[in-house]
Amino acid sequence: MSETEDSIKQIAVVNNSGRNSMHSLSPFFLMAAIVAALFYKGGLAQLPLFACLCFLSVWITCVLIAGHKGLFIPKTVPVMLFSALVVYLGATTFWTPVYFATILVFLMWAAMALSFFGYILTGDHERCWRRMSVFLLLCGLVLSLIGMYQHFFLHHQPRAVFLNPNSLAAFLNMIILVWSAEYLVRNESDQPFFPSQTGIVLSVVLLIFAVALTGSRGAALSLWGGLLLLCWASYYYLGEKKRILILAGITSGCFFLTKNLEVFRFRSVNTGLLATAADPVTLNTDRILILERAWDMVMDAPWHGIGFGTFWLAWPPYKNPLDATKGYFVHNDYLQLWIEGGLPALILMLGLLAGIFFLFIRSLRVREMDGRRKVAITGVYAALCTMSFHSLFSYNFYILPSLILFGFLLGRFHYQAMIERNSRTITLQPCRYLGKRTYVLTLLLVLLVAVVKFLSMGASFHLYEKAMNQHKNGETALVHKTFETARRFWPAFDLLWSGHARIMHSALRQLPKEQTDLRRVLFNTSERLLQEAEKWNPLRSDTYFIYGLLYANNPDLAGKQWKERAGNSFLQALRLDPGNTEARLAGAFQLMSGGELEKARQVLAEGLRYYAQEQGAEERYHNVLDMIEKIARENGD
Numbered sequence: 001m002s003e004t005e006d007s008i009k010q011i012a013v014v015n016n017s018g019r020n021s022m023h024s025l026s027p028f029f030l031m032a033a034i035v036a037a038l039f040y041k042g043g044l045a046q047l048p049l050f051a052c053l054c055f056l057s058v059w060i061t062c063v064l065i066a067g068h069k070g071l072f073i074p075k076t077v078p079v080m081l082f083s084a085l086v087v088y089l090g091a092t093t094f095w096t097p098v099y100f101a102t103i104l105v106f107l108m109w110a111a112m113a114l115s116f117f118g119y120i121l122t123g124d125h126e127r128c129w130r131r132m133s134v135f136l137l138l139c140g141l142v143l144s145l146i147g148m149y150q151h152f153f154l155h156h157q158p159r160a161v162f163l164n165p166n167s168l169a170a171f172l173n174m175i176i177l178v179w180s181a182e183y184l185v186r187n188e189s190d191q192p193f194f195p196s197q198t199g200i201v202l203s204v205v206l207l208i209f210a211v212a213l214t215g216s217r218g219a220a221l222s223l224w225g226g227l228l229l230l231c232w233a234s235y236y237y238l239g240e241k242k243r244i245l246i247l248a249g250i251t252s253g254c255f256f257l258t259k260n261l262e263v264f265r266f267r268s269v270n271t272g273l274l275a276t277a278a279d280p281v282t283l284n285t286d287r288i289l290i291l292e293r294a295w296d297m298v299m300d301a302p303w304h305g306i307g308f309g310t311f312w313l314a315w316p317p318y319k320n321p322l323d324a325t326k327g328y329f330v331h332n333d334y335l336q337l338w339i340e341g342g343l344p345a346l347i348l349m350l351g352l353l354a355g356i357f358f359l360f361i362r363s364l365r366v367r368e369m370d371g372r373r374k375v376a377i378t379g380v381y382a383a384l385c386t387m388s389f390h391s392l393f394s395y396n397f398y399i400l401p402s403l404i405l406f407g408f409l410l411g412r413f414h415y416q417a418m419i420e421r422n423s424r425t426i427t428l429q430p431c432r433y434l435g436k437r438t439y440v441l442t443l444l445l446v447l448l449v450a451v452v453k454f455l456s457m458g459a460s461f462h463l464y465e466k467a468m469n470q471h472k473n474g475e476t477a478l479v480h481k482t483f484e485t486a487r488r489f490w491p492a493f494d495l496l497w498s499g500h501a502r503i504m505h506s507a508l509r510q511l512p513k514e515q516t517d518l519r520r521v522l523f524n525t526s527e528r529l530l531q532e533a534e535k536w537n538p539l540r541s542d543t544y545f546i547y548g549l550l551y552a553n554n555p556d557l558a559g560k561q562w563k564e565r566a567g568n569s570f571l572q573a574l575r576l577d578p579g580n581t582e583a584r585l586a587g588a589f590q591l592m593s594g595g596e597l598e599k600a601r602q603v604l605a606e607g608l609r610y611y612a613q614e615q616g617a618e619e620r621y622h623n624v625l626d627m628i629e630k631i632a633r634e635n636g637d
Helices: 021-038 047-066 077-094 099-121 125-152 165-185 197-214 217-238 242-259 273-278 285-300 333-364 371-390 400-418 436-472 476-489 495-510 516-536 541-553 562-576 581-593 597-611 617-635
Strands: 071-074 425-428
Touching: 021 047, 021 099, 021 125, 021 400, 047 099, 047 400, 047 436, 071 099, 077 099, 077 333, 077 400, 099 400, 125 165, 125 197, 125 400, 165 197, 165 217, 165 242, 165 371, 165 400, 197 217, 197 242, 217 242, 217 371, 285 333, 333 371, 333 400, 371 400, 436 476, 436 495, 476 495, 495 516, 495 541, 516 541, 541 562, 541 581, 562 581, 581 597
Parallel strands: none
Antiparallel strands: 071 425
8 A cells, every 4th residue: 555665676476467458457356346245145146146256257367367478376385275275175065965055155265265366466466455445445434334324324233235243344344454554654755545644534433433333242352453463563663652542542432432322312223342242141142052062063073074165054953942043154263164174174274374473473574674564564464363353253254245355455465475575486377388369368268167157156046036936926837947947057056956846746736636647747756856956955954844745745646655755754854954843843743644643742842942942933833732732632631
């Protein structure tokens, strides 16, 4: 951002390919990727993820084309460990039990890798940084204003476009620390660029205030820790006092104001931040329950993990009935990485963080490095630390915008830390063997294939939603065509098979029993679809629930052992998810209709504890009681 040009030395880390049009345009694709990532909410709405990957692919392609004369990859510990971690996580797609879940989360980490290597390989680091840093500040201000609007006018927790206030706070924290460093190192004699010194102060005030409004304890602690590290560096290397006091006053004032908003007659959603941080009794007990059961998952597969990105699918059998969370995350990224990727993934991740730390220490010991540059490096390092520390209590490494920003800041930190030191590099000169034209055409072809693949994967999710809406609207003829088209795009998505099977089963139930041939065709088709769904995802409880319904509702087509097949299917659904209410009720009813009243009673009794924390629990609870009473009457109790 505001480093003097005489302190910038070109070394092997820098890809010396000149400032050309490719370098000038490439940062805008990174900006577009971050904007697309902000709209990514997971679930079935996957198009923003694939749009983000398309933009990042275009960005890295521009960087590679601009560096056609030579690409220099630093052989440093962070680069090697980061590369090994991404490669290992990518390799887990070969043995994961649920391919689509693993590939989706891996693509998010691939986005972080693209942002990291894109900045490392670019030949115009400073121009890219200036543009991106201003964009990030503007982006943070917009998100902060949206969060304030949600808080003061809608009376909701401020989360902007994120699903969780903690995710908003983690994203803003990194921007705050980067621009706090800029505020501390900028001199009046520096060539100004937007924003001005006053603009920086006002922007930081808004950003910190927005973070304080979220009420996130982990975000607050990580922000304070990052600011303390930054202020220490500023005082030690620059002797700065006034700006440190101003920054400390701003931060303290923002958190004090949010804690006492009722004094100013504002409605506060979460004013107990400092109180809950000081009193462990008030901390979220759900996270403690999650951590207890998550450790059991670690012990079941400590070496190879259960499959990257599959925690939410494998979690229900381990879930404590008192845990009211949805169970998508452990709320500790390092533990979840261990559960999903095994011990190698955890070691590589911790090794990466350790490598970053030692690189930071070594950079501060370089005597030739200007003090202002050391403070700027500290600011970016503090931004990396705040997300890493906050991830002990949250799931920032599963949030796409935070991943991309973390990768970009990691690239910036690595460039700044190595700029005064020579390092060994891996030199790639593809044009030496391919020629420039062939090299460019090859890159464009790879880009085209990647973009088509990303868009096709996104289309499969979109078409699934479209098919389900068509089913609700009674457009039966179009549903089957939509499902078939979606499976051509990406067959690994198991809901394209099980969802279609559920609709086929519904159509089968509406046919009269006299139409045996047509019913058999529908039955066999539904069973085949479920077999495909089971192959792609053996952890989804609903697949086996549909199996059970198919056999139980069509005994003439299921064969002589239809009761056993239906019962086993319902029991398997309950093994995978003991909280599957529909499967438990259907299984109990199946046992009851077969005269196995005591087993039905046991199935229902085991499930009662799972209903207390569910939404709509009262209705389900009364349904269970009615079935128990019916069983009791049948049994003469």
